[in-house]
Amino acid sequence: MIFSTMYVTGREVDALGDTMVVGRAALLDVLGTVGLDAFLDRLIGRMQHEITHLDPEVTHTRDRDGFHYTKPDLGLIEWMPAIDTGRRVSIKTVAYHPSNPFQRGVPSVLGTIAIYDCTTGALDGLVEGTVLTALRTGAATAVVSDVLAPRRPLTVSMVGCGAQAVTQLHALSRVRPIERVLAYDVAEEVAATIADRVGRVVSAPVELVPSDEHARLLADADVACTCTSVGIGEGPVLQPGPHKPDLHINAVGADFAGKTEIPYELLADALVVPDVTTQCVLEGECQQLEADQIGPSMDLLLRSGAEHPGRHQLSVFDSTGWALEDMVAAELVLDLAAEHGLGQWVDLQSVGVDPFDPYEGAV
Amino acid sequence: MIFSTMYVTGREVDALGDTMVVGRAALLDVLGTVGLDAFLDRLIGRMQHEITHLDPEVTHTRDRDGFHYTKPDLGLIEWMPAIDTGRRVSIKTVAYHPSNPFQRGVPSVLGTIAIYDCTTGALDGLVEGTVLTALRTGAATAVVSDVLAPRRPLTVSMVGCGAQAVTQLHALSRVRPIERVLAYDVAEEVAATIADRVGRVVSAPVELVPSDEHARLLADADVACTCTSVGIGEGPVLQPGPHKPDLHINAVGADFAGKTEIPYELLADALVVPDVTTQCVLEGECQQLEADQIGPSMDLLLRSGAEHPGRHQLSVFDSTGWALEDMVAAELVLDLAAEHGLGQWVDLQSVGVDPFDPYEGAV
Numbered sequence: 001m002i003f004s005t006m007y008v009t010g011r012e013v014d015a016l017g018d019t020m021v022v023g024r025a026a027l028l029d030v031l032g033t034v035g036l037d038a039f040l041d042r043l044i045g046r047m048q049h050e051i052t053h054l055d056p057e058v059t060h061t062r063d064r065d066g067f068h069y070t071k072p073d074l075g076l077i078e079w080m081p082a083i084d085t086g087r088r089v090s091i092k093t094v095a096y097h098p099s100n101p102f103q104r105g106v107p108s109v110l111g112t113i114a115i116y117d118c119t120t121g122a123l124d125g126l127v128e129g130t131v132l133t134a135l136r137t138g139a140a141t142a143v144v145s146d147v148l149a150p151r152r153p154l155t156v157s158m159v160g161c162g163a164q165a166v167t168q169l170h171a172l173s174r175v176r177p178i179e180r181v182l183a184y185d186v187a188e189e190v191a192a193t194i195a196d197r198v199g200r201v202v203s204a205p206v207e208l209v210p211s212d213e214h215a216r217l218l219a220d221a222d223v224a225c226t227c228t229s230v231g232i233g234e235g236p237v238l239q240p241g242p243h244k245p246d247l248h249i250n251a252v253g254a255d256f257a258g259k260t261e262i263p264y265e266l267l268a269d270a271l272v273v274p275d276v277t278t279q280c281v282l283e284g285e286c287q288q289l290e291a292d293q294i295g296p297s298m299d300l301l302l303r304s305g306a307e308h309p310g311r312h313q314l315s316v317f318d319s320t321g322w323a324l325e326d327m328v329a330a331e332l333v334l335d336l337a338a339e340h341g342l343g344q345w346v347d348l349q350s351v352g353v354d355p356f357d358p359y360e361g362a363v
Numbered sequence: 364m365i366f367s368t369m370y371v372t373g374r375e376v377d378a379l380g381d382t383m384v385v386g387r388a389a390l391l392d393v394l395g396t397v398g399l400d401a402f403l404d405r406l407i408g409r410m411q412h413e414i415t416h417l418d419p420e421v422t423h424t425r426d427r428d429g430f431h432y433t434k435p436d437l438g439l440i441e442w443m444p445a446i447d448t449g450r451r452v453s454i455k456t457v458a459y460h461p462s463n464p465f466q467r468g469v470p471s472v473l474g475t476i477a478i479y480d481c482t483t484g485a486l487d488g489l490v491e492g493t494v495l496t497a498l499r500t501g502a503a504t505a506v507v508s509d510v511l512a513p514r515r516p517l518t519v520s521m522v523g524c525g526a527q528a529v530t531q532l533h534a535l536s537r538v539r540p541i542e543r544v545l546a547y548d549v550a551e552e553v554a555a556t557i558a559d560r561v562g563r564v565v566s567a568p569v570e571l572v573p574s575d576e577h578a579r580l581l582a583d584a585d586v587a588c589t590c591t592s593v594g595i596g597e598g599p600v601l602q603p604g605p606h607k608p609d610l611h612i613n614a615v616g617a618d619f620a621g622k623t624e625i626p627y628e629l630l631a632d633a634l635v636v637p638d639v640t641t642q643c644v645l646e647g648e649c650q651q652l653e654a655d656q657i658g659p660s661m662d663l664l665l666r667s668g669a670e671h672p673g674r675h676q677l678s679v680f681d682s683t684g685w686a687l688e689d690m691v692a693a694e695l696v697l698d699l700a701a702e703h704g705l706g707q708w709v710d711l712q713s714v715g716v717d718p719f720d721p722y723e724g725a726v
Contacts, residue, residue, distance in 0.1 A: 119436070123475055356524070
């Protein structure tokens with residue numbers, strides 16, 4: 001993995017400098033300074049490049065693991081480690097608590113991404129992971145859709161109109177023109193605001209589809225995205241039915257054993273591309289499939305080039321979230337924060353003069 | 364697990380307040396404010412209590428996992444998760460790079476401990492983990508030695524005179540009087556300063572043992588501690604030989620597959636108490652043993668009470684580091700930082716008004 005810019009200089013001189021913290025406010029400053037479109041273009045470009053040129057001898061990720069619980073509410077806290085050997089380790093910790101928005105006014109997904117230096121083990125950077133998760137999940141959809149989505153102005157169906165819907169549509173719009181958006185959410189108050197939230201980054205009109213016309217979400221779409229908080233065992237969120245022959249679906253919501261969004265009938269007919277196969281069979285749409293029904297993983301798809309025949313058939317991107325995506329996204333944010341003097345240096349691991357005296361400085 | 368004090372108040376009102384960061388300087392402020400002895404007493408007391416009353420239905424830890432590598436130098440970065448169900452998750456990330464002190468003037472162990480709230484998933488606190496690792500490893504030694512070490516003023520042998528040696532001796536001194544210290548390190552410049560570093564917290568005289576009298580480290584000791592950076596396959600760091608019948612050894616250094624400090628001959632005769640059995644068979648002294656040679660784990664030992672018969676025989680504490688110890692230590696630091704107004708609030712995950720708008724606030 002080659003990154004074009006280094007975000008920390010002088011590491012040889014001060015191996016344990018402060019930790020660069022880019023919280024939500026600073027991340028929004030970065031986005032505002034660079035521009036939302038330009039940021040997503042750079043993120044999509046880097047992700048495309050890093051995944052296409054992935055050397056598995058150098059860059060590994062571990063499957064997501066974590067604590068899943070039902071007390072005090074249904075939720076999970078997970079860790080997603082990645083290593084770029086000889087350079088750095090990233091660990092994203094991500095929490096999913098679907099009752100957050102409704103009970104607490106807080107996003108359902110919260111997280112942070114930590115970047116460690118492999119020479120010393122120091123924590124170099126810590127980046128807010130809520131907005132960044134939405135952005136990198138959007139970018140992953142864009143990277144795969146750029147290969148598998150029809151090459152025409154798109155009608156995009158959004159099932160689930162929360163935070164992820166905004167970045168899904170925004171990222172898609174950077175690789176294909178979007179002509180119109182059909183939107184649906186079981187929570188009417190969430191659906192009611194999607195046009196405003198999306199309107200800022202995507203110019204296509206957003207039409208809310210009523211429940212009794214739900215079949216249009218499949219029938220009229222060139223691309224569909226599902227990004228819902230559907231409960232375990234309560235899926236799917238799309239119904240089988242007529243669809244365009246080259247429909248591409250980005251299934252983004254599944255992230256919990258038993259949670260699925262896409263009906264088996266569609267999956268069985270589709271080229272299904274998991275982001276991380278071992279993870280998708282546990283938490284993604286691939287839970288519903290046998291091994292021989294699962295297509296190439298995202299990295300293999302990208303390596304096979306932009307003319308993959310999957311573009312001409314029904315396809316599903318089973319996006320459960322890949323630690324590599326987080327590493328790439330956090331690196332980009334740290335690079336840009338350094339470039340524009342944003343973020344906050346925090347004295348977390350500074351050391352004394354004597355590495356053998358743990359009490360040095362205690363008075 | 365019951366903690367007597369809560370370190371965050373008003374969580375119901377502001378579910379996503381800032382994150383409390385206690386870096387090294389702030390941790391030293393905490394230690395200085397509370398006093399080194401008082402801090403260790405509280406840490407030892409809490410750890411003893413929490414482990415003794417551990418309810419495995421409520422509190423779980425995951426075995427340490429991580430990336431181990433040889434580029435650019437031998438090192439590892441690992442994660443150690445723990446959950447106190449319904450309350451919080453802690454994840455320590457810890458790095459071990461044995462060339463740090465000699466090549467970079469940086470401790471070999473670096474780390475951070477993150478505490479997450481299980482209701483929202485928010486990162487509540489982040490504590491420096493280098494000094495704290497030395498402290499909690501010392502406290503774990505004290506907790507086990509309080510059961511297994513002879514009840515008399517101790518001659519303590521230290522093999523390895525780095526940062527851990529200071530906290531090993533300090534913590535031991537809180538549960539037993541120390542009469543004298545015998546110290547040895549292959550690096551003479553490290554051995555040369557241990558008396559000064561230890562003298563601040565332990566009043567016993569420190570005698571450096573020359574290489575050709577190495578056998579005294581075993582023969583004269585009531586308690587021995589090994590905390591070295593011995594290379595993989597280069598152990599043991601003690602040689603088999605005559606020793607007191609009720610010698611207790613705290614084997615602290617092993618933390619890497621192939622790294623061991625204690626000779627098999629001693630282990631085979633001893634009651635061996637692992638901190639985390641599944642981890643010790645991979646990274647600790649238990650690598651050298653068959654299952655039936657391994658004694659009760661630390662929590663079982665503590666639950667069996669202070670009059671365990673192991674006190675009257677040769678015993679070894681195989682201390683590889685337990686995520687629960689980190690959770691307890693980080694909680695204590697956050698409690699004390701709150702109590703004394705220390706540490707730094709960092710805006711990491713603050714949210715906007717609309718949990719469904721990832722771009723809210725980007726200008």
